[in-house]
Amino acid sequence: MSPAPLAIRCRQLTKTYPGKPPVEAVRGIDLDVPVGECFGLLGPNGAGKTSTMEILEGLLPATSGEVEILGRHWGRDDRAIRERIGVSLQETNLTDKLTVGEIVRLFRSFFQQGLTPDVAIAQVALQEKEQTRFGKLSGGQKQRLAIACALVGDPEILFLDEPTTGLDPQSRRQLWDVISGFKSAGRTVILTTHYMDEAERLCDRVAIVDQGRVIALGSPRQLISQLGSEHVLEPTWQGELPPEEELAQLPSVTKVWHEDGRLALSVAEPHRALPALLDYTRQSQRELASLTTRHATLEDVFVTLTGRHLRDGAQSQS
């Protein structure tokens, strides 16, 4: 069976913003996204995700490197590519004075072919707001409208830059449903996010991006299993931290790392590691202040790779 055709292919993509000193936002990114995949760029703010997205969307010229969208090239087939992609920018303030229906209709007029405005509005469940002006919508509704504007051209690839940033949990879930629906029709989605749960939930594969480079690539499950174990123990003690080496020798512990002045242990079998940890605490005459166990996440992958969190001050969920 031949491999699935590629929706997006880029090689050695770089973007340097002129300045003193110049800012190297993207430093050589290679991506292959097959048709039908939901692909995520995961990384902290300033990692180069948005620059990468805008180069792929044809909004920003790359400093060097190759980009192919559905086998076509920016600079040669721009209009043909734009007819076939849908874009939602990180923030778009559509005009406050126009209604949902008017805005979607306006965007529909830019495409030769596409959905009827009503269908696009229904796909993001905004039918009841069709007569409402943009300025009166909630944050989640605005974001859904932005996606309706991306969907109305009936695109083959949907580009979403941080689609759920700043939204409440319910709005995020509604958006996830919209994206999953699009993907289940066999279309391609590429999104950026700094929410690991979003990436784990939506993406077939993710690229973890840091300082303009891809530092890990694979399905969320693969990346998590690269930690060697799928559980994380987070004990805290009264007084001094015990030496890392001693904890690393406990049974079933595969990795120990610092996180915000505390220690986290990557563990394959909690039922073996936990009693050993408690024994160690007793023998070394320490006192446990708290103990949390949870599943490993992409956040842990990022922290073990870079020693930093995806978001400043972000805490792993328990």
Add this chain to the structure above:
Amino acid sequence: MSHRFTPLIELTRARIREFFREPAAIFWVYGFPLIMAVSLGIAFREKPKTQITVDLVSRDGMAPIQSFRDALTADGRFTVRELTDDSWRKRLRDGKTDLVIIPPQAGGSEAVSPADWELWQEPRRAESLFARQAVENVLMKQQGGAPPPIQDQELSEAGSRYIDFLVPGLLGINLMGGGLFGVGFVLVDMRVKKLLKRFLATPLRHGDFLLSVMLSRLIFMLPEICALLGLSWLLFGVSVQGSLLSLVAVVLLGGFAFAGLGLLIASRATTLETASGLLNLLMLPMYVLSGVFFSSDRFPDAVQPFIRALPLTALNDALRGVMLEGLSLAELWRPIVTLVAWGIVSFAVALRIFRW
């Protein structure tokens, strides 16, 4: 291929909807110029200049010469005020009187030589000079010189009043403000909101987009111009001497030139502050120099070539040429070529350097 949705029409319709849903914008575009035209028209409503105010000063408690005072009062053009102190200096300085007459000291004699009369005037005020001539005439008559027979005739040609001068100027600044702000500010606002970038990500043709911004400007402009011309015709009888078609052509050309300049200013500005700074930098000198409220001929000859090259001067000259003098477009070739040049050059440069 579906032609049910045409980007040019949809974009223009969207702009028009947005505009008419913004009450403040409607006021600034339609209400403000009309209020300005009406209030300036009323303020400068010119009555025929017939009344002359003169102060007749008698010193040392002596009554002014009776026959002279009677002659002044009989003339009918003079409003005479008699004073005995020095307050006339302040009155003359403040423009409360046009001329101060101090008759000769020796009051009794009727045979005085004109050299003994003191006439105080303010040479920078036309009224003052006029008053001096009139008083001199009265004195001359008293000397016994019979004036040659004169038949009074009055010139009351349309287009010679201040309001006639003002209305084309107001039309000019409306076209300037509408073009610069209506195109420049709106585009920068769209850039700030990332709407331009969002449009760039669609197959929308750049030409369609820019054309729609111009077209919607044009559509907002029409009622504004009709209202201004209609109201000044109704209230003040300001009429158009030349052909209406020429007027429409000049208006469109002016709109085009300033839309081009607006586009040029919007091509790179990334904040609204930069944009409004640049727009004001462009507009303020033209408000003063380009003959909106007074003729730009008043500036020294040395700067005239520069003033003539300004787009608003060219537009005002062309508007006045059509409205006041009834000139044809061919006779107005100079301002028209200036406007076309401004429009074409700024469009060409703007399209080259425009950032989405």
